[in-house]
Structure formats: structure tokens, C-alpha cells
Amino acid sequence: MKKDITIYDIAADVGLSPTTVSRALSNHPRVKEKTRLKVFEAAKAMGYQSNIFASNLRKKRSNNIGVIVPKLNSPFQSSVLAGMEKIANQAGYNLVISQSMESLDKEIANTKTMFNSRVDGLLVSMAGSTDEIDHFKPFFQKEVPVLFFDRVPEKNGCTGVIINNTQAAHEATTHLIQQGCRRIAHVLGNLKINVYADRLKGYKYALLDHGLPYDEENIILNDLSEDTGEQVIQQILNRNPRADGLLVSNDTCAASCLMALKKRNIKVPEEIALVGFNNDLISRMVEPNISTINYPGFHMGEVAMKSLVDHLGEGHHEILQKTNTITLRSELLIRESSLRKKTNHDIRD
Amino acid sequence: MKKDITIYDIAADVGLSPTTVSRALSNHPRVKEKTRLKVFEAAKAMGYQSNIFASNLRKKRSNNIGVIVPKLNSPFQSSVLAGMEKIANQAGYNLVISQSMESLDKEIANTKTMFNSRVDGLLVSMAGSTDEIDHFKPFFQKEVPVLFFDRVPEKNGCTGVIINNTQAAHEATTHLIQQGCRRIAHVLGNLKINVYADRLKGYKYALLDHGLPYDEENIILNDLSEDTGEQVIQQILNRNPRADGLLVSNDTCAASCLMALKKRNIKVPEEIALVGFNNDLISRMVEPNISTINYPGFHMGEVAMKSLVDHLGEGHHEILQKTNTITLRSELLIRESSLRKKTNHDIRD
DNA sequence: ATGAAAGCGCTAACAA
DNA sequence: TTGTTAGCGCTTTCAT
Numbered sequence: 180m181k182k183d184i185t186i187y188d189i190a191a192d193v194g195l196s197p198t199t200v201s202r203a204l205s206n207h208p209r210v211k212e213k214t215r216l217k218v219f220e221a222a223k224a225m226g227y228q229s230n231i232f233a234s235n236l237r238k239k240r241s242n243n244i245g246v247i248v249p250k251l252n253s254p255f256q257s258s259v260l261a262g263m264e265k266i267a268n269q270a271g272y273n274l275v276i277s278q279s280m281e282s283l284d285k286e287i288a289n290t291k292t293m294f295n296s297r298v299d300g301l302l303v304s305m306a307g308s309t310d311e312i313d314h315f316k317p318f319f320q321k322e323v324p325v326l327f328f329d330r331v332p333e334k335n336g337c338t339g340v341i342i343n344n345t346q347a348a349h350e351a352t353t354h355l356i357q358q359g360c361r362r363i364a365h366v367l368g369n370l371k372i373n374v375y376a377d378r379l380k381g382y383k384y385a386l387l388d389h390g391l392p393y394d395e396e397n398i399i400l401n402d403l404s405e406d407t408g409e410q411v412i413q414q415i416l417n418r419n420p421r422a423d424g425l426l427v428s429n430d431t432c433a434a435s436c437l438m439a440l441k442k443r444n445i446k447v448p449e450e451i452a453l454v455g456f457n458n459d460l461i462s463r464m465v466e467p468n469i470s471t472i473n474y475p476g477f478h479m480g481e482v483a484m485k486s487l488v489d490h491l492g493e494g495h496h497e498i499l500q501k502t503n504t505i506t507l508r509s510e511l512l513i514r515e516s517s518l519r520k521k522t523n524h525d526i527r528d
Numbered sequence: 529m530k531k532d533i534t535i536y537d538i539a540a541d542v543g544l545s546p547t548t549v550s551r552a553l554s555n556h557p558r559v560k561e562k563t564r565l566k567v568f569e570a571a572k573a574m575g576y577q578s579n580i581f582a583s584n585l586r587k588k589r590s591n592n593i594g595v596i597v598p599k600l601n602s603p604f605q606s607s608v609l610a611g612m613e614k615i616a617n618q619a620g621y622n623l624v625i626s627q628s629m630e631s632l633d634k635e636i637a638n639t640k641t642m643f644n645s646r647v648d649g650l651l652v653s654m655a656g657s658t659d660e661i662d663h664f665k666p667f668f669q670k671e672v673p674v675l676f677f678d679r680v681p682e683k684n685g686c687t688g689v690i691i692n693n694t695q696a697a698h699e700a701t702t703h704l705i706q707q708g709c710r711r712i713a714h715v716l717g718n719l720k721i722n723v724y725a726d727r728l729k730g731y732k733y734a735l736l737d738h739g740l741p742y743d744e745e746n747i748i749l750n751d752l753s754e755d756t757g758e759q760v761i762q763q764i765l766n767r768n769p770r771a772d773g774l775l776v777s778n779d780t781c782a783a784s785c786l787m788a789l790k791k792r793n794i795k796v797p798e799e800i801a802l803v804g805f806n807n808d809l810i811s812r813m814v815e816p817n818i819s820t821i822n823y824p825g826f827h828m829g830e831v832a833m834k835s836l837v838d839h840l841g842e843g844h845h846e847i848l849q850k851t852n853t854i855t856l857r858s859e860l861l862i863r864e865s866s867l868r869k870k871t872n873h874d875i876r877d
Numbered sequence: 878a879t880g881a882a883a884g885c886g887c888t889a890a891c892a893a
Numbered sequence: 894t895t896g897t898t899a900g901c902g903c904t905t906t907c908a909t
Contacts, residue, residue, distance in 0.1 A: 185886055196896045201888060209894060228666075231645055232585040233886035236901050241581070242645070243624070251613055252826070257606035264600055264627050268638075273624050273645055275592070278613050289617075296580055296591070296622055317577075405809055434813045441815070460754055461810050464783045466790070477601070534902055545880045550904060558878060582902035585885050 262480025348381030360424030408435025467515030611829025697730030709773030757784025816864030
């Protein structure tokens, strides 16, 4: 490997000090325009590449932002990441991404790695099995900003970007009730996760608000993956009277349930009305279209990254504390899978 | 910000030289076990965090691997990334990810950023508008390994991980012909991209092999996004006689086409048989299920990252040259959308 | 098995 | 506007 060109080489070449070269290259205002140009020219001619390691060492920052997600290959998470990348890129930050695979151990390991690689900030959507946040302590202690999104710790004092899951589930459940459903089953992921715990609350409250009984047997827990539908529907059919409404916590599982229902010639929405979550592509593509909660992943990514970047840029360490939680708007999209009668609700999509 | 603990602090504490502390911390063999333990203990007690910037500066490597994809939020790309993350994580590398948004300019900018941040290696799936690879020259010159995946440059000499797109399209087209299709339309993305150019070849050869005419009007180009189906079907219906087979270059667009067909009560597969690409979730969820090419995204990510990591680990700069192209197996999954008569082909899924 | 010394390339405080 | 000086914290010869 041949030796890299350094600012010393440039300095020697143009007859200036390394300091001036450094300043010129970083567009420091107190450098004569002519000097600046001369330096840039020489740098280009000599094939100079700034050594970011040295710069990092001096400046004590990496220009990297870490992101830890449960799984990279999920429609929601990848939308979030796309939004984050957009903003980070604009702001001149690099994105270092890792996945926890829903495992606390991996999340801890990833957090450690992120800390050791000295990211300037960390964005986290927590793993399903995570029930404590001790592993973020090093960040807190060192005052490296940590911002949670979507799946946030219950503990107070953590900053996060979320939607109002309680409200969303309440709205969806209410809608089902308005469509005439009286026995609504609710399919959820791990209740340790705020997202699902909150939705369960919203579901309960909606039942309560309409004088319907809450029955634990209507709560079905699984990992919401694409092949869970059969089992969900099986479980529903085992009961008598069976459910006439189904609120599923993501569209993949909702679509899977729909398939299982269609296989058995159970009419949707007439016999069982169905509402999903996320507004994934699939909810628009299956037949009937699945009513769903429009969950703004891309936007959530943008907002989360924007707050972090602003925070880093301005250097006040209070903002992130002040704005403790950012709640994004979500909305129920009513489609064929739950619409039994025409109402004032218009189908919007 | 209070001062960080350094190896000097530890050295002072345990009464050793910084050198020995450094060696102990990196498990150098020529350090007495007892010393090693003592150092680790002190490090832990004092809350030491290795300064990776200094280490990078000395070792001239970042432990980061860069990845540039066209879009983060695509089912295929996010699977690839998941596979890459898995391997990189295991091997102790961090993933720095950015997206080109299908734009050459952004790809160039991202490449520059990756180069400046001194990633140890780069994985790239090229943007649609990229038709030259000059922007990777700095990497080539500095012998930083660059490995392409899926969308690779036509130019020889670049290492890449791909599937045999020509063969895949050939197989799919042949299948449609065997199902009795005689006028097969082919929906593709930007033909600058090897992926689509190769598929077009495979499609043509298959027609040729079966004595069918190639008609350019059967080639439909668009961005394969979720709302392209209407337009595709419109275009097909404008012709007389209309197509009786449809090969679409991804499942999202295939599903969209399917919707448009169903809307018009055109029977699939009877009137128009349909084959997609990628084996995305959606191909299994719509009705009828869409026949598709199983495109191993996750595996492609694993393989690409594995080759890169191996290459970096072993330090021989030849391997990557020798194995010029790794071709992964893909396969046609025959489902309802194209199966007109029972054959020996079993429906596998 | 341990240590001394040098330097990776940059930036920031201070000086001129 | 430019330069001098002094590290940032680590690793790596080379010596002991």
C-alpha cells in the first residue's frame, strides 16, 4: 500500500502550514479565498483523501448514527429505515444499522457494539423480549442521545417517536362495533411490547365504551408472521358462538387470516369483519381489501432522525428531554374487509 | 464532558506500561494470564471504553462495511440487507447503509461518502440510471474490495453475486408456452440494468426456442411499482389479439396487474396466465396465488457478505478476482396464476 | 513477558 | 489571515 497524501504533503506543496491547509479544506471562513482555491487544487491534483479516523479522534465524534431494529426485513421497519436514511444522508450522517432479531441478548450485544463504535446518537426500536433498558445506560451516562421509535420502553424519561396505539386500536374496535360486530377477537404480538400492550388497552376501552364484555378468550397472541392465519382462524372457530369481528395487529397476519377464512368460505366482512394494522401493500392487494390503520413508517423514520440530528446539531442537551414523546397521527382506513353497510364514513384510500 | 479513561489510566492504576495494557486488552498471546486478568479487572472497574477512533487511525481500518442499495424499503432489498447484517454482525463488522434512490447522482455521492468514511469494503446494487462505474475507481485504485450484488455492471472484471436472470426468464417463459400461451407480454424495469436486460434475453430465447415470434409491442417498461398494473393491462387490452400470457419482473407489479385483470373479469390463468418474479409475500397471499421465480434475497445477502468478509479476513487480494461471479440458484414456483392443466410439474410451495 | 518511544493525521488553542 | 505547538489514544516496532 503506498503512502496516503496528508495535509502535510499538501502544505509542503503549496508552501503553507498544515493548519491553514486543514482550515482551507474545511472551508473555515478565516482563510483567504485564493489560498483556499490553491489548497483545493493541490489536494485534487495530489489525490488527497481526508483521513476521517484522525479527524474523528480529534473531534471525538464519528458522524455515524446507530439504528437498532428488531428485523430489517419487515415492510414497516424498512420504511422507517428509508425515512431515516433520507434525513441522515441530507444532514451528512452515516447510518449504522443492526438488527436484534427480537432477542434481548442480541440487542444488548448490538448496543455494546454501537457504543464501542462511538456513534453520535442511537435510534432504537426494541426487541420483543426486552423488558429492561440497563444496556443503554452507558449512552445515558455519556449523554449520547438515545431516541426510541415505535417500540419504546415503558419507563418514563425516555424520548420516543410513536403513534397512539391505544387510540388507533380504540378507533378500529369502535368501527367494528359500529359495523355490528359483538364478539371481536384481537390478535396481538408480545404484550411486553408497548405497541401491543397499548392496543390491547384501546381494544378493551372500546368494548367498555360500548357496553360489550371483555373476554380473555378473544385475545390471541402469536408472532404475527405470514403463516399464523390458519391457527388464528382455527382458534376462533373452536368457540361457539364464534367471533364476528377480528382486529389483527399487522397486515401480514391479517392477510393470512383472510386466506384461512376464504378457504373455509367464511364471508368477509359479512360473517367476520376484519381490520389489520400498518397499511402495508398487501392490505391493498388482497380481496377484499383489508381495512387497516395507516401507520406512517417512512414518516416516523424521518421524524425520529430529524429530532436526533437537530439535537446533535444544536448541541443543547435539553431539547430531547423536553420533547419527551412525539406522537404521530395515524388513521383508520376503512376498506371492504370491514364495511358491511354504507355509512357516513367514506372509504378513503 | 468528563475525561475518558484511557489505557494510560489503566496502566498507571495497575502499574504496567500502556503497551502491556493494550496487548492485554486485545488478548495478545504474549501476556501473562494473570496480568491479562488484572488489566481486564481494572478496565472494568474504571469504566474503560476503548477509543476506536485511535485504534482505527493506527490500524488504518474502520471495521465498517458499506452497502449501497437502490431503495431500502423494498421486500427484496430488505431481505438482502437482513442476510448481510446477519453475517457482518457475526464477523464483527458494522454495516453502513445508504440508498441511491435509483439515481446515479445519489449513488456517486454515496460512494464518495463511503470512500471518505473509509469502509473496509463496499457492497453495491446499482441504481437504475447508472451506466458507468467510474465513481468506484477510488476503491479499485486503493484496492478496497467492491462487490456487486443483483444489479451488477455489465463491464467485466467486477465481482458480483447474482442469479441467472436469463435462465430464470427463459424457464418462466417456457412454462407459459407449455401452458398454451402464444402471445406473451413481458413487463420490465429499466433495461440499463443487467437484471432486466438479461431477463429480456431469456424471454426472447424461449420464444425463439419454441418457434414463436418476438414482437416488441409485447415489451412493457415501467418502474414495477404497486400502481402500474392498470396501465399495463390497459396497454395489453389495446392490442388485438391480446396477450394470453404475462411475465412480470416483480411480484408487486404482478399483483397489481392481477388486480386490474380481476377488475375486468378477465380470468387468470385461463384467459391470461401470469408469472411474477421474487417470491414476495404478496405472491402467496393474493388469489389466485402468483407463480413466480424464487429469488433468494436473504441468501444473496449472506453470500455476498460472506465473500467480502472472507476476503477481508484472509488478506489475499486474489480470491475476489478469481471468483468473478457467484451465481445463485433460482427456481420457478408454479402456482395457480399460470397453471392451466395439471402436469408433472408439481405445485411446490 | 514487558516497556520505551514513535507516530498514525488531524484540529484547536494560542500566538503572531 | 496564517503559523506554532501540542495533543487526541492507540498500536507497533524494537529493545530488554
